[in-house]
Amino acid sequence: MLDIHTRLATLKRPTLLTRAVRFGVDDYRRDIHLRRLLQIENLPRHGDALIRLLGIEEEINALRLANSANYSPAAHVEVLIAISGEARLMQATGPQVI
Template identity: 40%
Template sequence: MCKISSELAALRRPGLLVDAANHGSARYERRRDLRRMLRVAIPASPRAALEKLLPIEAALERRRQTSDKNYSFVRHVDILVALVSEARAFGRA
């Protein structure tokens, strides 16, 4: 199993976050959403996108767990939507 696959398999998040991400993934548009979320050029492949998204999500999860005042539920869901969608595309590749 590759590093990205094992990191994705190890993710454990509250049901509300997971449900919101799964629901949002139906409206995910890679070109539009990744540009907004990553604020950089769109990664060429789902693997490259996941390499950028995983550390962002990990930082958001740390903020959530520590009740950091800078935590954004909306941003966390956005990143999880992208993770779910990119992971699906990665699995098909």
């Protein structure tokens, strides 16, 4: 299993998705967005949140690759924004023990 930093570094998505994420990441608010995406009351640490978000994103990306009618580009961008925001916050707060 890859560590979280390797998973983030190897996450490659289409240009249109990554551009949308860059526009939205500055507005990421952990207390609002992360709670809604993970459907939890108490927020986990950044590393734990990233692991959960990467799992969600993996499922959404599988729908995209399968050309599924259930694929939502808006939901995909929302999760990618949360991943990018959490990665920024984790980097800003220093190393964590996961």
